[in-house]
Amino acid sequence: MKPASHPPVKHGRVGVLLVNLGTPEGTDYAPMRRYLKQFLTDKRVIEWSRVFWYPILFGIVLNTRPGKVGKAYQSIWNTERNESFLRTYTRSQAEIMAQAFQSQTNVVVDWAMRYGNPSIESRMQALQAEGCERILVFPLYPQYAAATTATVNDEAFKALLKMRWQPALRTVPPYHDDPIYIDALANSITRHLATLDWEPEVVITSFHGIPQSYFKKGDPYYCQCQKTARLLRERLGWSKDKLQVTFQSRFGPEEWLQPYTDKTVEALAAQGVKRIAVVNPGFVSDCLETLEEIAEQAAESFHHAGGEKFAHIPCLNDSADGMTVLEHVVRRELAGWV
Numbered sequence: 001m002k003p004a005s006h007p008p009v010k011h012g013r014v015g016v017l018l019v020n021l022g023t024p025e026g027t028d029y030a031p032m033r034r035y036l037k038q039f040l041t042d043k044r045v046i047e048w049s050r051v052f053w054y055p056i057l058f059g060i061v062l063n064t065r066p067g068k069v070g071k072a073y074q075s076i077w078n079t080e081r082n083e084s085f086l087r088t089y090t091r092s093q094a095e096i097m098a099q100a101f102q103s104q105t106n107v108v109v110d111w112a113m114r115y116g117n118p119s120i121e122s123r124m125q126a127l128q129a130e131g132c133e134r135i136l137v138f139p140l141y142p143q144y145a146a147a148t149t150a151t152v153n154d155e156a157f158k159a160l161l162k163m164r165w166q167p168a169l170r171t172v173p174p175y176h177d178d179p180i181y182i183d184a185l186a187n188s189i190t191r192h193l194a195t196l197d198w199e200p201e202v203v204i205t206s207f208h209g210i211p212q213s214y215f216k217k218g219d220p221y222y223c224q225c226q227k228t229a230r231l232l233r234e235r236l237g238w239s240k241d242k243l244q245v246t247f248q249s250r251f252g253p254e255e256w257l258q259p260y261t262d263k264t265v266e267a268l269a270a271q272g273v274k275r276i277a278v279v280n281p282g283f284v285s286d287c288l289e290t291l292e293e294i295a296e297q298a299a300e301s302f303h304h305a306g307g308e309k310f311a312h313i314p315c316l317n318d319s320a321d322g323m324t325v326l327e328h329v330v331r332r333e334l335a336g337w338v
């Protein structure tokens, strides 16, 4: 029997924590530096020896990059909410998911960011305080990479280190070949192309890159991106020339996964291709890398090199198609818990 002095304890609930990459609090130098420092000191992101990397990071990168990247963020900032779109979409995905679980009152849906706020630790503690004895952590990346999925999982398990009464923890595996994800991508591409009064000669699926060396060490990311693209190509009935795979967002001097998106866009224009569309199947939400690097920069280089029509196909974001995918994955991974 519970003694009268026993503190009230909430229990019996299941938490779902959606986690995306992160976001600076603002576009000025100080918040940009804070964000990039947390990001670029993560050993899962930059695997170089700290003795080699830290002098470069603290001596050069953190002095120059916050200003440059801050300007890029300014051009795509959600001024209505004074935050990045990655944050807006991630919050919205959690709210819509919570609605979908409304009838299951023991399920609590929340969201966090790997870098910046709300932190994974703070939301895991909040879920536990709400009575979640089980937590499903969902790194919002369809393709697994150590630099993204593993670092989210590391951080979630690190949060357990500080807890006396730990919740049970499950992590969501990659879903790069899930038919529901492939269908959602295909629908979104078809629907978007139908809104144009022109047809692209080439559609580029542009994934975030990783250094070649990470791939050689055994990261499955490259293969999972290729599989997503192959399934999408089969689903759309397109050729390899029509749907091409490229990798974007290089950082640092190393060789990254190829072909590079920027070089491909320029080469296509130089070959006389006049109309292209770019889609980013590896990004669950639009962010700096899609809205600035693709919709702004890549479009500009394509036009500059002689291209005429360029379309960026939005990410699945919080669309009905996108939420169908996220909800399907969550319900599958909650099996036995709800």
Ligand SMILES: C=CC1=C(C)c2cc3[nH]c(cc4nc(cc5[nH]c(cc1n2)c(C)c5CCC(=O)O)C(CCC(=O)O)=C4C)c(C)c3C=C
Binding pocket: 021, 022, 023, 024, 039, 045, 046, 065, 069, 084, 086, 141, 145, 147, 148, 208, 209, 210, 211, 221, 249, 251, 282, 283, 286, 287, 288, 289
């Ligand atoms: C060596 C560095 C990096 C690796 C490896 C890397 C992998 C990687 N990143 C994403 C998704 C996103 N990255 C974003 C921004 C971003 N990425 C890096 C570096 C590496 N990423 C930097 C330094 C930055 C910040 C911006 C910049 O300085 O250029 C974002 C956007 C975040 C936002 O707030 O909008 C996303 C999303 C994936 C999927 C991935 C490996 C598969």
Ligand SMILES: [Fe+2]
Binding pocket: 208, 249
């Ligand atoms: Fe990145």
Ligand SMILES: [Fe+2]
Binding pocket: 249, 250, 289, 293
């Ligand atoms: Fe980038």
